[in-house]
Amino acid sequence: MPVVALLTDFGDRDIYVGVMKGVIAQICPQAQTIDLTHQVAPYDISGGALALWGAYRYFPRGTVFCCIVDPGVGSQRRPIAVQSRDYCFVGPDNGLFWWVLDEEGCEKVVEIQNKVYWLPIVSRTFHGRDIFAPIAAHLAKGIPVDDLGPEIEKESLHRLPPLRALIGKEQIVAEVVHIDRFGNAITNLREEDFADWVQELGWRSWQARIAGVTFSEILSYYGEAKKGEPLLLFNSFGLLEIAVREGSAQKDLGIEKGRFIEIVPVDYP
Amino acid sequence: MPVVALLTDFGDRDIYVGVMKGVIAQICPQAQTIDLTHQVAPYDISGGALALWGAYRYFPRGTVFCCIVDPGVGSQRRPIAVQSRDYCFVGPDNGLFWWVLDEEGCEKVVEIQNKVYWLPIVSRTFHGRDIFAPIAAHLAKGIPVDDLGPEIEKESLHRLPPLRALIGKEQIVAEVVHIDRFGNAITNLREEDFADWVQELGWRSWQARIAGVTFSEILSYYGEAKKGEPLLLFNSFGLLEIAVREGSAQKDLGIEKGRFIEIVPVDYP
Amino acid sequence: MPVVALLTDFGDRDIYVGVMKGVIAQICPQAQTIDLTHQVAPYDISGGALALWGAYRYFPRGTVFCCIVDPGVGSQRRPIAVQSRDYCFVGPDNGLFWWVLDEEGCEKVVEIQNKVYWLPIVSRTFHGRDIFAPIAAHLAKGIPVDDLGPEIEKESLHRLPPLRALIGKEQIVAEVVHIDRFGNAITNLREEDFADWVQELGWRSWQARIAGVTFSEILSYYGEAKKGEPLLLFNSFGLLEIAVREGSAQKDLGIEKGRFIEIVPVDYP
Numbered sequence: 001m002p003v004v005a006l007l008t009d010f011g012d013r014d015i016y017v018g019v020m021k022g023v024i025a026q027i028c029p030q031a032q033t034i035d036l037t038h039q040v041a042p043y044d045i046s047g048g049a050l051a052l053w054g055a056y057r058y059f060p061r062g063t064v065f066c067c068i069v070d071p072g073v074g075s076q077r078r079p080i081a082v083q084s085r086d087y088c089f090v091g092p093d094n095g096l097f098w099w100v101l102d103e104e105g106c107e108k109v110v111e112i113q114n115k116v117y118w119l120p121i122v123s124r125t126f127h128g129r130d131i132f133a134p135i136a137a138h139l140a141k142g143i144p145v146d147d148l149g150p151e152i153e154k155e156s157l158h159r160l161p162p163l164r165a166l167i168g169k170e171q172i173v174a175e176v177v178h179i180d181r182f183g184n185a186i187t188n189l190r191e192e193d194f195a196d197w198v199q200e201l202g203w204r205s206w207q208a209r210i211a212g213v214t215f216s217e218i219l220s221y222y223g224e225a226k227k228g229e230p231l232l233l234f235n236s237f238g239l240l241e242i243a244v245r246e247g248s249a250q251k252d253l254g255i256e257k258g259r260f261i262e263i264v265p266v267d268y269p
Numbered sequence: 270m271p272v273v274a275l276l277t278d279f280g281d282r283d284i285y286v287g288v289m290k291g292v293i294a295q296i297c298p299q300a301q302t303i304d305l306t307h308q309v310a311p312y313d314i315s316g317g318a319l320a321l322w323g324a325y326r327y328f329p330r331g332t333v334f335c336c337i338v339d340p341g342v343g344s345q346r347r348p349i350a351v352q353s354r355d356y357c358f359v360g361p362d363n364g365l366f367w368w369v370l371d372e373e374g375c376e377k378v379v380e381i382q383n384k385v386y387w388l389p390i391v392s393r394t395f396h397g398r399d400i401f402a403p404i405a406a407h408l409a410k411g412i413p414v415d416d417l418g419p420e421i422e423k424e425s426l427h428r429l430p431p432l433r434a435l436i437g438k439e440q441i442v443a444e445v446v447h448i449d450r451f452g453n454a455i456t457n458l459r460e461e462d463f464a465d466w467v468q469e470l471g472w473r474s475w476q477a478r479i480a481g482v483t484f485s486e487i488l489s490y491y492g493e494a495k496k497g498e499p500l501l502l503f504n505s506f507g508l509l510e511i512a513v514r515e516g517s518a519q520k521d522l523g524i525e526k527g528r529f530i531e532i533v534p535v536d537y538p
Numbered sequence: 539m540p541v542v543a544l545l546t547d548f549g550d551r552d553i554y555v556g557v558m559k560g561v562i563a564q565i566c567p568q569a570q571t572i573d574l575t576h577q578v579a580p581y582d583i584s585g586g587a588l589a590l591w592g593a594y595r596y597f598p599r600g601t602v603f604c605c606i607v608d609p610g611v612g613s614q615r616r617p618i619a620v621q622s623r624d625y626c627f628v629g630p631d632n633g634l635f636w637w638v639l640d641e642e643g644c645e646k647v648v649e650i651q652n653k654v655y656w657l658p659i660v661s662r663t664f665h666g667r668d669i670f671a672p673i674a675a676h677l678a679k680g681i682p683v684d685d686l687g688p689e690i691e692k693e694s695l696h697r698l699p700p701l702r703a704l705i706g707k708e709q710i711v712a713e714v715v716h717i718d719r720f721g722n723a724i725t726n727l728r729e730e731d732f733a734d735w736v737q738e739l740g741w742r743s744w745q746a747r748i749a750g751v752t753f754s755e756i757l758s759y760y761g762e763a764k765k766g767e768p769l770l771l772f773n774s775f776g777l778l779e780i781a782v783r784e785g786s787a788q789k790d791l792g793i794e795k796g797r798f799i800e801i802v803p804v805d806y807p
Binding site for chain 3: 001003005007012032034035036037038039051054055058059060063178180181182220221222223224233235236246248
């Protein structure tokens with residue numbers, strides 16, 4: 001049973017997602033559609049890219065990801081389909097896929113042009129329904145990406161800045177890239193990058209500062225802190241996270257997306 | 270694989286929708302249930318009717334729509350099932366289906382009375398679980414609507430006022446009937462009605478006024494406006510929409526559901 | 539087609555639920571996953587337990603319930619799997635399953651230890667993805683709970699206080715245990731307990747007091763009250779509910795979770 005995973009900024013108060021599922025069921029009744037999330041903030045391309053990057057590797061081989069965060073709908077941004085070794089990705093070429101493709105590689109990218117696979121009438125404001133959902137359903141049915149349009153160069157794809165913290169010899173500056181449902185503040189500092197940096201530090205210890213709180217250790221899980229106490233840990237996606245045990249880093253510490261956390265040696269001037 | 274589409278005002282913080290899906294899976298395990306939306310405002314029958322009208326045509330033939338916005342649950346309002354050429358509709362007779370049936374027509378309407386297809390114990394406050402979900406599942410399994418109860422006249426169905434703007438020779442008054450997740454304000458003015466009116470105007474140009482903003486053209490897609498700029502377009506459901514590019518007509522212009530937009534010739538006194 | 543029902547406090551703004559579904563689809567592609575709800579308040583174990591208790595009996599025999607409200611993730615709380623006559627339950631041993639097991643009984647409880655069925659890499663903060671979803675998928679595929687780890691005593695399970703009101707000869711004190719989407723305030727007073735109590739009262743009548751409102755009767759459905767009027771009824775789960783017809787007991791009467799309603803004979807001093 002082929003899987004189509006949906007990722008959008010459509011929220012849940014409208015029929016937009018339901019209609020896309022209706023279109024998919026019509027074209028590929030045997031597909032199982034899975035909602036990755038539809039609560040990407042409106043127009044937040046990097047928020048969508050982060051969600052996709054965190055999730056895609058947990059899906060079955062052959063999953064078609066239909067991803068729509070598309071402020072440029074109707075204009076000149078290209079609709080694309082990407083075949084990687086294990087997955088297909090369908091959506092607008094605006095950076096949404098970049099962090100995944102940069103990691104997963106891609107075997108082929110095409111610009112979606114072949115209208116045979118679109119809905120007969122295509123609006124200029126809802127390509128999710130009229131182009132991307134039908135294409136995803138046809139891919140789930142087994143058509144190759146080649147059928148969708150001309151191949152384009154991977155190098156020509158829209159990029160995002162790397163999903164990595166700024167790392168200097170004496171300083172790390174990481175950015176809060178997502179606040180989750182529990183108010184955990186997730187940053188772009190990767191566990192492996194931090195490990196390398198700490199090794200470079202040698203015998204010197206470090207401290208991390210954000211929102212007036214200073215941390216000097218990384219815990220393994222929330223329960224290692226006392227209730228209501230702030231903590232740092234590398235989360236299940238390998239990213240540094242600021243949390244408050246059974247509380248909310250967002251509400252209790254006032255940390256929002258876009259905020260920086262700075263990590264320096266303790267003897268840093 | 271039969272499709273059961275669910276549309277309710279149940280929201281997502283309770284188990285109401287999940288329980289209905291459990292009931293459907295028990296009766297018709299092979300059915301695929303698709304959430305149209307559950308975020309219709311509580312008791313908002315015309316909001317539910319609008320959602321269904323916008324969505325139904327994108328679903329596979331044979332889809333059973335199980336729709337519940339039901340302030341009258343337990344009282345005398347009739348539970349009905351409708352067979353149209355391509356679809357089945359199940360829910361309370363309170364207007365919810367009117368805009369669809371007015372457009373799609375219906376071959377047969379029955380009042381649901383045959384308790385064979387209900388859950389054995391029927392509460393007086395959750396017919397979604399006890400009557401409508403089981404009926405939808407049995408319809409998905411293939412029983413004909415005739416089995417559910419006696420036929421009733423289409424003419425006796427509860428109606429809603431037409432989903433159309435008020436159109437005069439010199440003036441259109443359209444109403445905002447939905448605010449979507451992006452803050453787009455969707456009105457009841459249909460593209461074809463506007464086109465007819467403009468043709469009648471002849472050489473005269475028009476202007477539209479709402480919330481202190483005056484518009485004199487209809488764009489094709491959001492990207493034709495500058496970022497943050499208000500615009501008018503006919504959306505992907507053929508309805509006039511007030512939007513703000515990468516912003517929100519609701520937040521930025523203060524437009525709420527129920528507000529009017531007036532369109533008149535520029536030389537209108 | 540096996541059913542896996544998901545119940546969590548993960549909300550919908552992250553990829554957590556979507557990722558669990560990806561994992562399940564990878565291990566047991568034929569499983570149908572049904573969302574019970576993901577809007578249990580963060581860390582609210584009894585809120586999750588109530589949702590599960592209300593819902594489980596409406597699911598097909600053989601349903602695997604994968605339930606995660608897990609403030610203790612990563613620490614010493616035990617991951618468990620329970621086989622009852624008709625269902626399987628998977629999640630942390632923190633009381634989440636207690637109200638169901640107390641009613642449904644259980645044939646076998648095991649502590650999940652056999653890592654063969656986990657994801658190869660297990661984080662310390664997301665056991666939903668790494669342990670519980672894979673286990674649920676394997677159970678849906680048909681492995682017996684015995685394969686998951688050593689049996690433990692039902693008596694050793696974490697308990698919750700009974701889901702029942704405090705009932706004295708002359709007084710009932712019930713607690714609001716949930717506010718639903720419509721603002722209905724659901725209490726822990728069960729219909730059968732109230733019926734027994736009323737029978738004991740004999741010829742004496744009773745009154746119920748909460749939030750400055752006094753009730754002296756129980757209605758059958760919302761429509762029996764006038765619009766905007768408060769009412770009491772036993773809801774479709776057999777629990778006493780305070781409601782306002784086409785309004786909200788939460789907003790209109792200011793009733794929140796945790797509030798008490800007192801019921802006494804009218805001639806009570």
